[in-house]
Amino acid sequence: MCSNVVHKFVAPNCVLVHHTMNSKPPTSELQTAGSKIASLPNTPRIVLLLTFSLVLLTIIPLYLFPLLATSLASTSSDLSSPPTASSSSSRSSAIRLVGKRYPSSRCDIFRGEWVPNPSAPYYTNESCWAIHDHQNCMKFGRPDNEFMKWKWKPNDCDLPVFNPGQFLELVRGKSLAFVGDSVGRNQMQSLICFLLRVTYSVDASPTKDDRFKRYHFPTHNFTIASFWSPFLVRSEEANANGPTRTGLFNLYLDEPDTNWTTQLSGFDYVIISAGHWFLRPSMFYESRNFVGCHYCLDPNVTDLTMHYSYRRAFRLAFRVLNDLAEAGNFRGLVFLRTFAPSHFENGEWNKGGNCVRQRPFRSNETRLDGYSLEMYMTQLEEYAEATRAGRAQFRLLDTTDATLLRPDGHPSRYGHQAGENVTLYNDCVHWCLPGPIDTWNDFLLQMLKNEGGRGAAAGRRSWGLRKSTIK
């Protein structure tokens, strides 16, 4: 099943598994459950890591493979091709696949290094109410604050730090939706914190449901909304326990999650993202028929892997956006915010795995690999397909590289009170605020500036003057 990967980096039915170079276990073994992997005699050390997600104040663990980039050398030639694929070569292929990257002009703002920035941070937990406790690392005693004091330096240009006044001018009278999970919401919180430096917001949420928030900025008639949709497609929790006591989800891979798809018509911008939830045990349905699962640990059920559902979910989400645009029901600009790697090291999430580094990596010190590379590539491939087919306008908010280099930016154990029960786990998935993901909004502003007169969103007003005065 995995042999047809040669011309495709991501085969839906293949799990990319880390292991050391000296051995090649049969792929069928690798595709099965963690317990089986662990019991293979003499196999490379495959670490099955669990990570977790702090979701709406609930601790819901989920499964994933590790990100121990330094100790896990290469991927098997059985599993990926070319066998020596380094992340950079596979990435450049993927980039070719995507075609026109952003911005199309001189400089690729998404490739670069983190450099010291003594002026940061630009807001604090005192100035910004939007910092959720789980990201309020200083409140819970994080001793170091150097992680706040970096900025992203693209290789061939400078990326200005976020300028809230400029941003608000660009989005005057407009609206922005975040669709995704708590990592997507994490970016929204950062954006709100930036904007609160120069203006105020009012809560304009339609209901009391925290999963669907709306914030209005009256000074600029600007609205931010969040739509909770961790799987992007219709889903339900089938079982709070599941095979691993971490929950089991039903994913309807060809059915839109109407919680967001029916609400987008008026939005000028949509930032869509998804990631870590796909690592959880889940059952897959297509045309209402059960087709397989991810990590359901049932010997009678085909494990199609999380890469199958991840691909299908993005494919459907993009198709819905294209259909809405085609029908004239959506005229916004869609940003795909790419996968944000987690940084557990030295163990599983529930066995002391942690993220304790206090400095960024340089780009030559780590690389994207394993399941993170798979997820990123899947996104790029589906994005390329959507832009080729599409009527909606898509842009790539390609945060993965910059984010990969920030193992120091996670809450770790400073996302909650020391005494809380969740002390058991370290959060190496979300991001402290202020922190590295503030840069995602630096990217966003730069992209909006580069939109200039182009784009459906821009079509409704004249940007010519703005463009020349702001740039």
Ligand SMILES: *[C@@H]1O[C@H](CO)[C@@H](O)[C@H](O)[C@H]1NC(C)=O
């Ligand atoms: C902000 O962080 C400081 C520590 O730097 C902490 O003492 C304070 O309680 C926090 N404030 C809020 C509102 O979270």
Ligand SMILES: *[C@@H]1O[C@H](CO)[C@@H](O)[C@H](O)[C@H]1NC(C)=O
């Ligand atoms: C505010 O923006 C919305 C679109 O987001 C628009 O429909 C409305 O007319 C604007 N209100 C004012 C007072 O400009």
Ligand SMILES: *[C@@H]1O[C@H](CO)[C@@H](O)[C@H](O)[C@H]1NC(C)=O
């Ligand atoms: C959509 O929202 C409703 C509540 O507003 C919730 O019950 C349902 O599970 C959500 N659907 C998905 C796919 O999350």
Ligand SMILES: *[C@@H]1O[C@H](CO)[C@@H](O)[C@H](O)[C@H]1NC(C)=O
């Ligand atoms: C798998 O299928 C076999 C034969 O139909 C059945 O005996 C067995 O109980 C099934 N196992 C599970 C875990 O459902």
Ligand SMILES: *[C@@H]1O[C@H](CO)[C@@H](O)[C@H](O)[C@H]1NC(C)=O
């Ligand atoms: C990474 O690059 C920096 C600067 O170019 C260099 O000083 C450092 O030795 C390199 N590190 C590795 C692990 O190659």
Ligand SMILES: *[C@@H]1O[C@H](CO)[C@@H](O)[C@H](O)[C@H]1NC(C)=O
């Ligand atoms: C704390 O965690 C333990 C083990 O998971 C659990 O049995 C216990 O009920 C939890 N206590 C509280 C107060 O949540």
